[in-house]
Amino acid sequence: MSPENKRYGIVYEDDHIIVVNKPAGLLVVPTPKGETNTLTDLLNLELKSRGAEVNAHPCHRIDRETSGLIVYAKGKSVQQAVMEQFKKRLVKKKYIAFLHGTMRKNSDTLKGYVYNKARRKTELMITKFRVLDRRLDFTIAEVEPVTGRTNQIRIHFKELGHPLVGESVYAFRKDFRLRFKRAALHAKAIEFNHPVTGKRLNFNLPLADDMVNFMRLHP
Numbered sequence: 001m002s003p004e005n006k007r008y009g010i011v012y013e014d015d016h017i018i019v020v021n022k023p024a025g026l027l028v029v030p031t032p033k034g035e036t037n038t039l040t041d042l043l044n045l046e047l048k049s050r051g052a053e054v055n056a057h058p059c060h061r062i063d064r065e066t067s068g069l070i071v072y073a074k075g076k077s078v079q080q081a082v083m084e085q086f087k088k089r090l091v092k093k094k095y096i097a098f099l100h101g102t103m104r105k106n107s108d109t110l111k112g113y114v115y116n117k118a119r120r121k122t123e124l125m126i127t128k129f130r131v132l133d134r135r136l137d138f139t140i141a142e143v144e145p146v147t148g149r150t151n152q153i154r155i156h157f158k159e160l161g162h163p164l165v166g167e168s169v170y171a172f173r174k175d176f177r178l179r180f181k182r183a184a185l186h187a188k189a190i191e192f193n194h195p196v197t198g199k200r201l202n203f204n205l206p207l208a209d210d211m212v213n214f215m216r217l218h219p
Contacts, residue, residue, distance in 0.1 A: 008039055011203055016078050016196045017071060018043065018056055019203050024067040024182050024210065028058050043072060059083055060091075063151065065166075067208040068095070068187025073195065081195035086148060092191040095143040096132075096207055098165040098184035098214065099157055100176050103139040106131050110156045114149050125149045127156045135218055137178050138165055142188075154183060165214075178218070186211055 009021040020043065022028070027038045043056045056072040059082035073079035085091050107130035113122045126146035133140040139162065145152050154170050157163055163171035166180030191202040206212075 008042065011069065011205070012201075016074055017082070017194070018074065019190070019201075020070050020072060021205055022062060022067060022070050022187075024065055024208060027064050028061050028070060039070070040072075060086055060148065061150075062187050065182040066095075066185045066187060067211075068205055069093075069190045069203055070187065071190065071192070078195050082192065085192050085195075089146065090193060092189075093145060093187065094189040095145075095153060096186045096188050096211070097129075097141050097143050097153060097157065098180070098211065099139045099141055099162040100165055100167075100171075100178065101137070101139065101162045102134055103131050103141065103162055109146075110160065112156060112159060114152070114155060116149075123147070123149055125152045125156060127153060135215075138218065140215075153185060180214060181210070184211055184214065 007023050007026060010018060011021050012019040020039065022039055027035055029040050030036070030038055040056065040058055047054065047056060054074045056074060057076060057079040059071045059073050059079055062068065062070050071082060073082055107128070110127045110129070112125045114125055115121075116123050124147060128144040128146060129141045131139055131141050143153055151169070154164055154167060158167065158170040165176075165178050165184040167183050186208045188207070189202070189204045191200065193199070194201055
């Protein structure tokens with residue numbers, strides 16, 4: 001694989017799983033438009049170039065704009081074992097979010113509902129957060145989604161009146177003084193049981209470079 005295509009970083013790999021640092025702007029899997037330059041495609045190209053006879057399958061999703069940790073399984077049976085942990089809420093994920101405005105509470109548990117079109121039903125969303133720092137015009141928070149609904153974090157903070165800095169789907173960027181080229185959300189940490197050995201694994205990443213630079217510009 002050519003270096004310019006390897007935009008992601010492998011944080012951990014063994015015979016069963018791969019933990020990847022996904023850059024912002026890269027899709028995990030194709031949308032209905034059928035994109036080919038996805039993280040899953042690139043990862044499988046790398047495995048093929050190594051002579052591996054197994055495919056990598058994502059065990060969960062983070063959206064295109066979000067940077068950070070995502071877990072892949074080598075083979076479908078391992079994928080199912082990890083996905084089962086997500087269903088049972090055995091996986092702990094933590095994000096760093098930049099939120100417009102000044103959050104008054106230092107921590108809270110947010111609850112709400114979102115309609116799932118595919119399942120044709122309303123589903124509960126639960127998100128915990130704690131404030132790490134308050135800057136001029138924005139708040140830095142550590143966010144832990146208890147449930148795993150699509151765009152849950154983005155929806156919760158929009159409803160709270162503090163959308164993500166750079167948010168363009170659930171809020172209008174033009175309504176805010178601060179500008180960022182994407183939704184400022186980074187998947188910082190993930191903890192789960194190894195699907196084969198059962199050992200508890202915990203991975204942490206530093207903040208994405210573009211978010212670090214934003215903090216420097218807005219002390």
